[in-house]
Amino acid sequence: MTSVGTDQAARAAAWSALGTVRDPELDEPLTDLGFVQQCEVDEEGRAVVRLRLPTYFCAPNFAFLMVADAYDAVISAPGVTAADVALVDHFAADAINTGVAARAGFVASFEGEAVAELDELRANFLRKAVYAGTDRVVRALGVDPARLAGLTLGDAPPGHDRERLRARRRELGLPAGDHDPLLIDPETGEPPADVRRHLGMARVTRTSQEANSGVCRGMLRFRYPQPETKEGRP
Secondary structure (H helix, E strand, C coil): CCCCCECHHHHHHHHHHHCCCEECCCCEEHHHHCCEEEEEEECCCEEEEEECCCCCCCCHHHHHHHHHHHHHHHHCCCCCCEEEEEECCCCCHHHHHHHHHHCCCHHHHCCCCCCCCCHHHHHHHHHHHHHHHHHHHHHHHCCCHHHHCCCEHHHCCCCHHHHHHHHHHHHCCCCCCCCCECCCCCCCCCCCCCHHHHHHHHHHHHHHHHHHHHHHHHHHHHHCCCCCCECCCC
16 A cells, blocks of 8 residues: 555544543543644544643643543544554653553553552542533522522523533433432532532532633643644544
């Protein structure tokens, strides 16, 4: 084979798969955040994905989660037969990329430095996503806090925010049906004992999440001022 073309359908599928991968802290897709520098798939189905982050020193545990999740998503995309997914311009890129390629896990990838896998970290960020999502849905309802305890998830306005909250609750193994309580403590899976405190935590979490998102987007634009040319957007 003297030249290698591009499989447009597989590239579109790989890009769509990357859209399901989220920054664990910001709870936003890597594709929306601009973290995908390159996404290409050749006619043999071999995908090449390069990820980038706002700073050289972004936390390696967060970065590892994103690269590992991106690999799992892309290798499962229709038409993809192999995946080369790597992080660029990061101080721990070699360890992360080698570990993800070997499917070695976080502890083995950072031998002598890491003491535990990242399941609890992921769960902690999911709990924060539930808090933040609750605030978005409650704000859209515009209901007096005293009434919220009696509402169900199905009472929330239909749309992206409700389905995003439903998805995060399911990922945590929390009740997420239309007849389940709108307010659920993500730590216990039960309705919160103190509604006002719960709502306060939800508001603070959502505000912090959105502020961090703005900071990360600004830092990324500063670090990479030129528009990307190989992002693979269909």
